[in-house]
Amino acid sequence: MDGMAGQKSTLTWVVNISALLLVLAWTIPTLGLLVSSFRDRDQIAGSGWWAAFSTSEQTGFVRTGTDDDATQVDGIYVIEGTVLEGAQELIAWGTRSREPGAYQPGETVEIEDGWQLTVNEDGSYRLTSDAPFEMRRGERIFTTTKAPANLTTANYQRVLTAEGLGRAFMNTLTVTIPATVIPILIAAFAAYALAWMQFPGRALLTAAVVGLLVVPLQVSLIPLLQMHNSIGIGKGYLGIWLAHTGFGLPLAVYLLRNYMVGLPREVIESARVDGATDFQIFRRIILPLSFPALASFAIFQFLWVWNDLLVATVFLGNTREQLVMTGVLRELMGSKGGEWEILATSAFISIAVPLIVFFSMQRYLVRGLLAGSVKGG
Amino acid sequence: MELFWLAARTIVIGVFGCVAWFWGSNMVLDAIYPPRGEKAGDNIRRANQIRPWLFLGPAILFMGLYLVYPVLDSLWRSLHNADGSRFVGVDNYTWAVGDAKFRESMRNNMLWLLVVPALSTLFGLIAAQLTDRIRWGNIGKSLIFMPMAISFVGAGVIWKFIYEYRDADETQIGLLNYLVTRLGGDPQLWLTLIPWNNFFLMIVLVWIQTGFAMVILSAALRGIPEETIEAAILDGASPLQVFFKIKVPQIMGTIAVVWTTITIVVLKVFDIVFVMTNGQWGTQVLANLMYDWMFRGTPDYGRGSAIAIVLMLLVTPIMIWNIRNARKEVR
Numbered sequence: 001m002d003g004m005a006g007q008k009s010t011l012t013w014v015v016n017i018s019a020l021l022l023v024l025a026w027t028i029p030t031l032g033l034l035v036s037s038f039r040d041r042d043q044i045a046g047s048g049w050w051a052a053f054s055t056s057e058q059t060g061f062v063r064t065g066t067d068d069d070a071t072q073v074d075g076i077y078v079i080e081g082t083v084l085e086g087a088q089e090l091i092a093w094g095t096r097s098r099e100p101g102a103y104q105p106g107e108t109v110e111i112e113d114g115w116q117l118t119v120n121e122d123g124s125y126r127l128t129s130d131a132p133f134e135m136r137r138g139e140r141i142f143t144t145t146k147a148p149a150n151l152t153t154a155n156y157q158r159v160l161t162a163e164g165l166g167r168a169f170m171n172t173l174t175v176t177i178p179a180t181v182i183p184i185l186i187a188a189f190a191a192y193a194l195a196w197m198q199f200p201g202r203a204l205l206t207a208a209v210v211g212l213l214v215v216p217l218q219v220s221l222i223p224l225l226q227m228h229n230s231i232g233i234g235k236g237y238l239g240i241w242l243a244h245t246g247f248g249l250p251l252a253v254y255l256l257r258n259y260m261v262g263l264p265r266e267v268i269e270s271a272r273v274d275g276a277t278d279f280q281i282f283r284r285i286i287l288p289l290s291f292p293a294l295a296s297f298a299i300f301q302f303l304w305v306w307n308d309l310l311v312a313t314v315f316l317g318n319t320r321e322q323l324v325m326t327g328v329l330r331e332l333m334g335s336k337g338g339e340w341e342i343l344a345t346s347a348f349i350s351i352a353v354p355l356i357v358f359f360s361m362q363r364y365l366v367r368g369l370l371a372g373s374v375k376g377g
Numbered sequence: 378m379e380l381f382w383l384a385a386r387t388i389v390i391g392v393f394g395c396v397a398w399f400w401g402s403n404m405v406l407d408a409i410y411p412p413r414g415e416k417a418g419d420n421i422r423r424a425n426q427i428r429p430w431l432f433l434g435p436a437i438l439f440m441g442l443y444l445v446y447p448v449l450d451s452l453w454r455s456l457h458n459a460d461g462s463r464f465v466g467v468d469n470y471t472w473a474v475g476d477a478k479f480r481e482s483m484r485n486n487m488l489w490l491l492v493v494p495a496l497s498t499l500f501g502l503i504a505a506q507l508t509d510r511i512r513w514g515n516i517g518k519s520l521i522f523m524p525m526a527i528s529f530v531g532a533g534v535i536w537k538f539i540y541e542y543r544d545a546d547e548t549q550i551g552l553l554n555y556l557v558t559r560l561g562g563d564p565q566l567w568l569t570l571i572p573w574n575n576f577f578l579m580i581v582l583v584w585i586q587t588g589f590a591m592v593i594l595s596a597a598l599r600g601i602p603e604e605t606i607e608a609a610i611l612d613g614a615s616p617l618q619v620f621f622k623i624k625v626p627q628i629m630g631t632i633a634v635v636w637t638t639i640t641i642v643v644l645k646v647f648d649i650v651f652v653m654t655n656g657q658w659g660t661q662v663l664a665n666l667m668y669d670w671m672f673r674g675t676p677d678y679g680r681g682s683a684i685a686i687v688l689m690l691l692v693t694p695i696m697i698w699n700i701r702n703a704r705k706e707v708r
């Protein structure tokens with residue numbers, strides 16, 4: 001008996017630890033970017049984001065002043081300055097790239113004939129020579145410094161204003177909300193008809209909706225762009241609203257129909273017997289009862305439209321004023337590939353809203369997924 | 378602010394338009410065939426024949442115009458030259474077969490098709506089984522499910538940061554290169570590392586889709602009758618045996634649904650490749666290749682449409698399978 005209990009608790013441990021590893025593997029990528037969005041450029045370049053909360057050691061170099069900066073004091077020539085900036089603390093320094101930490105702060109070293117270099121703990125350096133300096137570029141002083149963990153929201157301020165993400169945020173919102181609301185209404189009526197009205201061709205239509213679920217968006221791009229151009233909609237909000245409505249409808253009709261079919265027949269029948277018209281049944285009974293399914297689809301469509309890049313690129317256009325957030329992000333990846341403080345921050349602003357929606361309405365999302373996948377296909 | 382009013386106006390117009398259509402058309406119908414008077418029965422019957430089409434009208438119109446018509450139009454365009462002015466038969470398709478980039482895209486799409494659904498389903502199954510058995514399972518589920526809410530572009534940024542490369546003598550800020558150098562290896566430019574870069578792109582989609590697979594499979598696992606599991610345990614089956622021999626066979630149907638759903642996503646994969654490598658270094662896929670022919674340089678709508686039709690053909694088997702399943706369900 002003891003043996004079995006022991007086995008069981010080992011198994012529990014294994015399960016817990018494996019689950020923890022899996023969860024970590026799935027969250028760490030996002031966490032890395034989140035942390036990076038609060039660090040400034042030097043911190044990001046100087047150490048990995050995992051070191052953000054510890055004081056970080058950085059190595060680098062500064063150049064001393066040149067001939068022009070030299071002053072003459074008591075017959076010797078002196079160049080002075082500092083090697084530190086901000087809240088850094090000097091640990092070691094050197095004059096050759098091979099040995100960047102050869103000397104301790106406070107040491108005085110002869111680096112060339114008659115040239116003496118001192119770097120103090122407070123970062124100030126003093127280079128002296130008996131003869132006038134003759135150098136075009138300053139001497140290099142390599143430093144090893146320690147900087148305290150320092151998180152900042154400056155990136156967010158910069159990105160929202162200077163990089164045009166504030167505008168893009170508004171554009172995304174403008175695209176998303178009508179493109180979420182309008183298909184729901186259209187789909188709800190259609191779903192009711194497919195679920196509760198008798199007419200020839202119903203099975204065929206339902207099958208067609210299932211088929212349309214998987215039509216690749218790519219097929220529609222060229223024909224629709226041409227159609228929009230020829231009927232005068234061109235590129236703009238109207239076009240993208242219509243496009244998203246069209247693309248979202250099969251899923252909407254499918255989800256809602258599946259849900260409505262499951263509503264209790266007696267309620268609807270008895271309303272019919274009482275003389276309610278289809279329109280009344282739909283508005284008074286079906287619509288309120290279908291709220292969970294409506295919410296599910298609304299979340300799907302919201303996430304999908306908010307996160308979409310392809311449809312927005314094709315139907316909205318690519319000027320600065322028209323870009324949605326995914327578009328801006330894509331552009332930044334091209335033009336500012338190495339500036340991770342900008343990229344990380346922009347990415348986070350663009351995924352913040354979907355994440356909030358996701359975490360607050362997860363219940364409906366899961367329900368919708370189950371209705372969409374397990375029941376039918 | 379202007380934008381805000383534009384959006385608000387659209388919602389109001391859109392919603393009112395819809396309501397006005399459904400309500401108004403019903404009123405008109407009832408006025409033409411009033412459900413009372415001497416021919417009431419006849420009228421109700423007639424009205425009931427027409428009413429479904431009023432309810433379905435807008436949806437059919439939209440789906441027809443935005444999904445059905447484009448398929449036919451693309452087919453037509455794929456048989457014509459770049460600007461659609463001349464019929465060229467199957468020239469665009471024969472061009473595709475001989476084109477190196479198209480072949481590369483086909484090969485990569487097939488690779489994606491093999492790897493991503495398999496890994497997503499596998500990880501999803503493992504995650505479902507693990508999180509169902511622990512106390513903090515719901516939190517774990519939420520976190521694994523979370524990438525679902527992140528855009529492909531956002532995911533591209535997140536993973537590009539992981540693959541970030543710095544020269545060997547600099548501090549590595551990308552997690553992968555950091556780990557590799559800590560283990561004594563050399564940092565790599567992962568995204569240009571042919572052919573492995575394809576797999577580094579696929580990981581991004583696996584990361585996103587695993588949560589989906591987990592949610593669905595977890596529900597299916599919970600639906601398994603307890604008796605079958607208890608019987609197996611009584612017969613002395615180990616936990617692994619219970620999982621692979623009792624549970625997995627019973628949820629095969631759901632696994633197939635998850636697999637095909639992810640397959641569809643994979644076939645259409647665009648954003649990840651578009652933002653991370655843009656199809657360079659041997660990572661081109663069909664959707665991105667099509668975008669290239671549509672929008673880069675001089676557009677060639679013939680070839681672009683031909684590629685789109687190839688995509689359409691690739692999803693058709695799944696479409697048919699889905700329709701069959703759904704019809705079984707209805708009966």
